[in-house]
Amino acid sequence: MDILNAWIALIPVTLAQSLILSFVVLAVMLPFRILSFPDLTSEGSYPLGGCVCAVALIAGVPPLPALLIAATAGFLAGCATAFIHLRFRIHTLLAGILITTMLYSINLRIMGKANQPIFSEPKVYDWLSPLSLSASWTKIVLVGVLALVTYLVLNLWFTTERGTAMRAVGANSDMAEAQGINVWRATIGGIGLAGAFSAFGGGLMVQSQGFADVNMGLGVLINALAALMIGEAILGRTTLRRQLAAPFVGAVVYYQLISVCLAAGLPPGDLKIATGVFVLVMLAAPTMGFRRRNAGTPAKESFRE
Amino acid sequence: MLKIKDARRVFFQGMPDEKVALDGLSLTLARGDFAIVIGSNGAGKSTMMNAVSGALMLDQGSIHINGADVTAMPVHARARHVARVFQDPMKGTAASMTIAENMLLAEMRQNPARLRRGLTRARRETYREHLSYLGLGLEDRLDTPVSLLSGGQRQSLSLVMAVSGEPDILLLDEHTAALDPRTADLVLNATLRAVTALKLTTMMVTHNMAHALEYGNRIIMLDAGKVLLELSGEEKARATVPDLIGHFSVKSDRMLLGA
Numbered sequence: 001m002d003i004l005n006a007w008i009a010l011i012p013v014t015l016a017q018s019l020i021l022s023f024v025v026l027a028v029m030l031p032f033r034i035l036s037f038p039d040l041t042s043e044g045s046y047p048l049g050g051c052v053c054a055v056a057l058i059a060g061v062p063p064l065p066a067l068l069i070a071a072t073a074g075f076l077a078g079c080a081t082a083f084i085h086l087r088f089r090i091h092t093l094l095a096g097i098l099i100t101t102m103l104y105s106i107n108l109r110i111m112g113k114a115n116q117p118i119f120s121e122p123k124v125y126d127w128l129s130p131l132s133l134s135a136s137w138t139k140i141v142l143v144g145v146l147a148l149v150t151y152l153v154l155n156l157w158f159t160t161e162r163g164t165a166m167r168a169v170g171a172n173s174d175m176a177e178a179q180g181i182n183v184w185r186a187t188i189g190g191i192g193l194a195g196a197f198s199a200f201g202g203g204l205m206v207q208s209q210g211f212a213d214v215n216m217g218l219g220v221l222i223n224a225l226a227a228l229m230i231g232e233a234i235l236g237r238t239t240l241r242r243q244l245a246a247p248f249v250g251a252v253v254y255y256q257l258i259s260v261c262l263a264a265g266l267p268p269g270d271l272k273i274a275t276g277v278f279v280l281v282m283l284a285a286p287t288m289g290f291r292r293r294n295a296g297t298p299a300k301e302s303f304r305e
Numbered sequence: 306m307l308k309i310k311d312a313r314r315v316f317f318q319g320m321p322d323e324k325v326a327l328d329g330l331s332l333t334l335a336r337g338d339f340a341i342v343i344g345s346n347g348a349g350k351s352t353m354m355n356a357v358s359g360a361l362m363l364d365q366g367s368i369h370i371n372g373a374d375v376t377a378m379p380v381h382a383r384a385r386h387v388a389r390v391f392q393d394p395m396k397g398t399a400a401s402m403t404i405a406e407n408m409l410l411a412e413m414r415q416n417p418a419r420l421r422r423g424l425t426r427a428r429r430e431t432y433r434e435h436l437s438y439l440g441l442g443l444e445d446r447l448d449t450p451v452s453l454l455s456g457g458q459r460q461s462l463s464l465v466m467a468v469s470g471e472p473d474i475l476l477l478d479e480h481t482a483a484l485d486p487r488t489a490d491l492v493l494n495a496t497l498r499a500v501t502a503l504k505l506t507t508m509m510v511t512h513n514m515a516h517a518l519e520y521g522n523r524i525i526m527l528d529a530g531k532v533l534l535e536l537s538g539e540e541k542a543r544a545t546v547p548d549l550i551g552h553f554s555v556k557s558d559r560m561l562l563g564a
Contacts, residue, residue: 161409161418164402168410171399178358178397179466180384180414 006263011256012136018255019143020208021224023201025231025247026150027074028224030194033243034158035170037092037191040221041081042198044100044107045074047217049199051107054212057121064124067203074199075192077103082191086184100217107214116212123207139208146204147248150197154244166190167240219272226275227254229282254278307334307357307474307506312366314352314530326352327363328530334474334523337504341517344527345553350510353527354478357508359383370473384414388472390463390480397463400452404443404462407451408432411466435465439495457488461495468499475500477509514546526552 024046031039049070056066077099085095108114128138157163168176169186177183206212231250235242261274314327326349334340344350355361357368359380367376370386388411391397398407409423409432429447436444439461443454451459460480467475477496481489497520500507508525511517517524524541526534526549534552536544 159423160420161413161423162420164406164409164423165413165418167402167406168399171401172396175397175399176410177380178384178389179410180381180417181410182381 003260003263003265007256007260010259010263012134012140014255014259015252016136016139016143016208017205018227018251019140019147019248020201020204021220021227021255022147022248022251023150023197023204024220025224025227025251026154027194027198027201028221029228029243029247030197031092031191032228033170033237034167035187035190036173037082037085037170037187039078039081039092039191039194040096041078041099041191041195042224043096043217043221044103045077045195045198046202046205046220047107047212047214048077048103048110049074049202050206050212050216051110051116051202051214052199053203053206054116054118055110057118057207058116063122063126063207067124067200067207070203071196071200074202075196077199078192078195079188081195082188086187104214111212111214114214117210118206118212119210124204125207143204151244151248155241158240158244222272222275222279223254224251226279226282227251229279230254230257233282233285306336306369306371307332307508308367308369309333309353309357310367310369312353312356312368313364314356314361315364318364325530327356327366329366330527330531331366332525332532334506334508336506338523339500339505339507339521340509340523340525341521342508342510342525342527343512343514343517343549344533348527348533349530350527351478352530354389354476354508354510357474358387358389358476386473387476388414388467388470388474389476389478390460390467392479392482394456394459394463394483397466398451398459401450403448403450404436404454405429405432405447407462407466408435408469411469414472415470435469436462438498439465455488457484457492460484460488460492464492464495464499468503468505471503471505473506475505475507477507479510479512482512514549517549518544518546524549528552 024042027042027045028039031037052073053066053070056069057063061069081092081095081099084090084098085092090098125138125142128142131138131141133141158167165176165181166186166189168179168181169183169190173183176186202216205216227250228247229250230253231246231248234249234253235246237243237246257278258271258274261271262268266274309330309332312327312330313325316324316326330349330353342350342353352361356363359375359378359382363376367374369375375383375386389397399410402410405424409428412428432447433444441458441461443458443462451462454462460483464480480496481492484492493516496509499505507521509521518541522541523535523537524544525532
């Protein structure tokens with residue numbers, strides 16, 4: 001009972017956090033699943049977004065433009081990863097690691113120090129202060145609406161001609177090129193978009209926690225990947241809508257699982273092993289006879305090298 | 306109209322295993338020509354197809370399509386003029402996307418993608434109609450992922466996609482070679498119907514000499530990166546399978562003597 005009560009008490013905080021991080025999960029899903037471009041840049045673009053957002057706020061930029069500036073910085077980081085993969089034929093994972101590594105120094109330069117508090121600056125969450133909700137519920141409502149809008153817009157985007165072309169690049173890039181699609185532009189744009197989402201998530205997090213830290217990205221990628229696997233295990237990947245919803249659902253469920261572990265008294269240091277076990281179980285489940293019904297034929301995995 | 310002039314392409318230049326894939330190849334196809342390309346392995350057929358589609362850039366020489374110089378044009382820009390069906394059914398379609406989405410992609414060869422709705426009702430009707438010519442029932446499976454289709458169905462879809470929008474040049478790279486004989490016939494017949502009906506300028510690579518003689522209005526035989534033999538009209542009509550095979554053996558004799 002104590003565990004249950006402890007968990008319930010944590011729900012608002014963890015729900016707010018998971019909604020913010022769902023943007024990072026989205027940033028992992030888009031390259032990985034839609035563009036067949038497994039990418040690690042999120043680990044760097046997330047703190048980049050945070051640092052840029054904090055510095056912009058300190059400079060007196062209003063909270064929403066600060067978020068958009070952060071997203072632009074993330075977009076450029078994603079573009080850089082895609083570019084060095086395409087131009088120099090460096091493996092996508094290595095390209096992402098290189099950019100992430102360099103971003104650490106860049107983030108330090110941007111802030112001029114390792115940690116930047118922004119307690120007194122205005123935040124996007126202040127918009128909802130007339131509703132006089134608790135701090136956590138304010139974040140849940142605001143970020144929840146943002147996530148929903150993002151989901152709907154992405155659904156629309158990927159059914160437009162351009163969005164379909166972008167998906168084709170991930171499905172079969174040679175074929176896409178033969179159909180007149182500019183593979184470079186679609187890849188750079190798509191990976192950039194993912195970087196923008198990741199940095200946007202970083203900006204939201206910084207405004208939520210009241211400080212930016214160059215180390216805030218540590219481990220965010222593996223958490224995002226775990227959340228994505230859980231989301232996909234729940235929803236499946238049979239349709240575009242499910243694939244796009246998986247990051248959001250996965251993020252919420254994953255952080256609740258973590259929260260249960262915390263409520264059960266698991267020391268924070270052991271959370272990594274819990275995360276690893278979650279991912280392992282989700283990946284191993286299909287091979288152990290717990291096949292989902294209606295799962296259809298899984299599309300063959302083929303990634304660019 | 307397609308005009309290849311003095312095309313040269315060398316692989317592994319300056320290495321011990323240097324290979325001259327195209328050695329001053331020149332070739333002109335008139336509008337509406339249906340050329341059957343034959344030649345032994347390594348004769349340069351695929352290299353020529355890749356050069357025309359833009360997948361491979363030439364070291365020297367030029368390629369003109371309808372009078373426009375496309376020598377330096379990348380694949381995606383050349384797609385407006387050139388459509389291609391590969392030997393491998395997996396290559397010509399996007400497996401994880403639906404039949405209708407694949408048809409939409411093919412349509413964007415002529416009309417580059419814009420920010421507007423993709424699969425409209427009108428488009429779906431058009432695709433349904435185009436697919437119905439195949440007689441495979443694909444028109445009723447527009448929302449089926451292509452990964453669930455058989456190789457023959459995928460290749461038929463690739464063909465419909467390639468001829469949609471009536472490309473200036475249609476390249477068929479042994480596109481029935483990976484199919485079972487019955488399906489191969491089906492795809493070949495669909496090809497012939499489309500090429501004849503739309504009067505497409507076509508190059509078809511095949512290893513089937515009977516097909517080479519029966520179809521098309523020209524036979525082009527490649528050897529060592531050059532055109533070894535060209536038959537059209539009367540000459541083509543008189544040629545027999547042994548005649549064609551004879552040219553292959555001349556080459557292997559030469560190879561033996563040269564060795």
